[in-house]
Amino acid sequence: MRFLLILDRVENPASANAQLGCRLASELLAQGHCVHLLELWDGLHTPPTPPEGIVQHTLAFADERLMNTALENGARGGTPVPLRLLRLAAHPTAVAAAFRQLVLHAPRRTVDSCRAIELLDVQYHFDAVCAVCAPYRTAFALENARIGGKKMLWQLDPYASNRDYTAPGGFAREGQLLDAIYGAFITPQALPDYEGGPLSAWRGKVHVLGFPVLLPAPEAPPHAGTRCVFCGSLYPTVREPDFALELFCRLNAPNLTLTMAGGGWQRFLSQAEQAAAALGDRFVRPGPLPPAEAGALETGADVLLSLGNAYDNQMPSKLFSYFGTGKPVLHLAVSETDPTLPYLARYPLGLVLQKQDGITPETLERLRCWLNEVQGRRLPYEQVAALYPEFTPQQVARDFLAALQ
Numbered sequence: 313m314r315f316l317l318i319l320d321r322v323e324n325p326a327s328a329n330a331q332l333g334c335r336l337a338s339e340l341l342a343q344g345h346c347v348h349l350l351e352l353w354d355g356l357h358t359p360p361t362p363p364e365g366i367v368q369h370t371l372a373f374a375d376e377r378l379m380n381t382a383l384e385n386g387a388r389g390g391t392p393v394p395l396r397l398l399r400l401a402a403h404p405t406a407v408a409a410a411f412r413q414l415v416l417h418a419p420r421r422t423v424d425s426c427r428a429i430e431l432l433d434v435q436y437h438f439d440a441v442c443a444v445c446a447p448y449r450t451a452f453a454l455e456n457a458r459i460g461g462k463k464m465l466w467q468l469d470p471y472a473s474n475r476d477y478t479a480p481g482g483f484a485r486e487g488q489l490l491d492a493i494y495g496a497f498i499t500p501q502a503l504p505d506y507e508g509g510p511l512s513a514w515r516g517k518v519h520v521l522g523f524p525v526l527l528p529a530p531e532a533p534p535h536a537g538t539r540c541v542f543c544g545s546l547y548p549t550v551r552e553p554d555f556a557l558e559l560f561c562r563l564n565a566p567n568l569t570l571t572m573a574g575g576g577w578q579r580f581l582s583q584a585e586q587a588a589a590a591l592g593d594r595f596v597r598p599g600p601l602p603p604a605e606a607g608a609l610e611t612g613a614d615v616l617l618s619l620g621n622a623y624d625n626q627m628p629s630k631l632f633s634y635f636g637t638g639k640p641v642l643h644l645a646v647s648e649t650d651p652t653l654p655y656l657a658r659y660p661l662g663l664v665l666q667k668q669d670g671i672t673p674e675t676l677e678r679l680r681c682w683l684n685e686v687q688g689r690r691l692p693y694e695q696v697a698a699l700y701p702e703f704t705p706q707q708v709a710r711d712f713l714a715a716l717q
Contacts, residue, residue, distance in 0.1 A: 313439040313716070314346040316432060316461075318450040322373050322421065323380060324545075324575075325357035328629060329468045331603060333444040334362060335524040336466075339709040341365050348436060350428060352421060352450065360603070371428055373421050378406035379413070425453035433459040440464055440494075440716055445471070448479075455492040462494035462716060466521065470502050472510070473625055483510040490514040495715055497521035501625045501651045519715040523629035524705035528693040529637040532612050537567040538683065540642070541613035543606040544630050546576030551619050551628075555644050555667045557583050561590040562671050563679060571596040572617075573609055613639060614687065620645040620652060627651045632703045635659060638691035642679075658699050661686050 317337050319330040330351070337347045341363065348367040351359040355374025362368050382399035384390045391399075400406050413419040429441060441457070442464040443450040448471055454463050472483040479485070483505075490496060490511070496518045498506070506515040540560075546553055553572065560570045570591065577584055577597065587595045601609070610616060616634040618641055621627070631652055634641050640661040643652065648668070656662045663682045669675060701707050 313713070314348075314436060315340060316348045316350060316429070316436070316438045316441040318350045318352070318425065318429070318441070318443045318454065319359075320352045320421075320444070320447045320450050321357070321359055322352050322354050322376055322449075323385070323447060325354060325359075326600060326603060326606075328545075329444050329446065330359075332468060332523055332525065332629060333466070334360075335705055336708060336712060337366055338363050339524060339705040340712070343706075343709055343713075348432065348438070350425070350432065352425060369428070369432060371424060373409075375403075375405035375409040376413075376419070376421055378403045379409040382406055383410070419449060421449040422453045425450055426457045429453060429457040430459060433457070433461065437461070442466055445469065446474070451489060455489055463492065464716070465489070465493055465496040467496055467498050467502065468523075468629070470498075470505070470625055473502070473505055487511065487514060490517055493517070495519060497712070497715065499627060501627050504625070519711070521711055521715075522700075522702040522708050523632050524703070524708035525629050525633040526636040526697060526700055526703040527633070527705065529639075530611055532614070535612065537569060538565070538614045538687065539612060540568060540570050540615040540617050541609050542570075542572045542574070542617035542619065543601070543610055544574045544619065544628065545600075546574065546580060546619075548579050550622050550626075551576075552622075552646075553577075553580050553619070554583055555646060556617065556619060557587040559644065559665070559671055559675075559679070560595070561587055563676055564590070565680070565683070566594075568683070569594045569596060570617075571598070571609060571613075573598045573601050573606055575600040610634070610637065615640045615642055615683065617641075618643040618652070620647060620650045622646050624649040624651050631655070632700060635696050635700060635703075636693065638693060638696055640682075640686035640689065642682075655700070659696075661689060661691060 317333050319333045321327050321330050337349060341347050349362055350369045352371050352373060353359050354377035355372040383396050400410060409420060438461040440462040441454060441459060443454045444466045445451050446469040451465050472479045472486040498518050498520060500520050505511045506518055584597055616639050618631050624647060643656050643664045645664055646667045656664050697704050
């Protein structure tokens with residue numbers, strides 16, 4: 313079969329969703345299918361070259377990058393609106409992008425992506441075209457595209473039920489989108505919306521699909537001390553570092569280094585400064601890293617740190633890539649309904665600490681004992697793959713193909 317996957321890196325060049333799309337593309341190729349990628353990027357950070365055999369097409373949106381930077385993505389707080397508008401006025405292309413989006417309600421990313429999808433389909437005659445979401449600009453482009461193949465969505469993040477923002481049109485708009493497509497892939501956490509929830513009318517169109525991230529990892533090179541590593545983005549009210557920073561400052565283990573790589577720290581600078589003052593060079597914050605460098609950090613780790621989401625309808629795919637390494641995983645939960653807890657309960661080298669329990673002497677002693685117990689231990693990949701087969705790339709590709717039959 314011939315597929316086109318649409319990936320959006322405009323807001324985030326190192327987008328986890330785009331990486332998952334690339335992983336699925338690689339596995340579909342390995343299983344004998346023809347795969348093309350249409351990658352939307354910010355005009356500054358060139359998308360990575362795909363594996364040999366995958367055909368890559370790109371669309372640059374530097375104008376939208378400049379618009380988003382000037383307007384701070386419309387986030388609350390931050391710079392006053394008049395100053396944001398002054399910044400926007402300094403870039404004519406960004407002004408044009410804002411006019412298209414806010415006045416005409418026809419973002420260039422959606423309009424140009426729709427045109428590109430149609431042109432590529434005329435040339436290659438795809439059996440299916442799949443938009444990897446979020447962001448949802450590509451989904452709306454695919455909705456209106458006139459193509460011969462099946463239209464699919466891979467909703468790695470929800471639309472209407474996303475609690476980070478108010479989705480335009482809400483569930484009614486999402487239902488309209490679902491009407492226009494052949495089918496959608498969702499995470500298990502999104503099922504309640506379709507089983508007794510506001511999207512129940514479309515239950516027959518959706519299929520649960522795992523994250524294709526459970527892969528074996530190389531051995532860590534020899535090193536001194538214990539390295540605890542977190543790689544991921546932070547988001548106010550969704551995934552915050554406070555619990556982790558306070559926990560490790562209170563633990564204050566002399567031979568343990570805490571590394572937290574990724575973006576989103578601008579709202580948590582005071583907490584980071586306090587941690588640096590308490591831990592010194594045992595707290596490392598390298599900022600956003602390319603996937604290869606983040607992977608190298610995880611390879612060199614002794615313990616992998618997972619930060620739980622505050623929302624129970626979203627689950628970080630990172631946790632399952634952690635499982636693939638077979639290394640000890642420390643998960644810091646901030647919600648009793650954290651959707652990762654059932655999966656963590658099956659992982660032999662996992663420890664879950666709940667924020668609501670507080671950082672008591674008993675909690676710190678439990679963490680110390682666990683760190684000593686799991687030091688140097690690692691599970692065989694085969695054992696982990698047997699625990700979570702639905703997250704291996706091979707099974708994800710098979711489930712993807714089965715939904716198209």
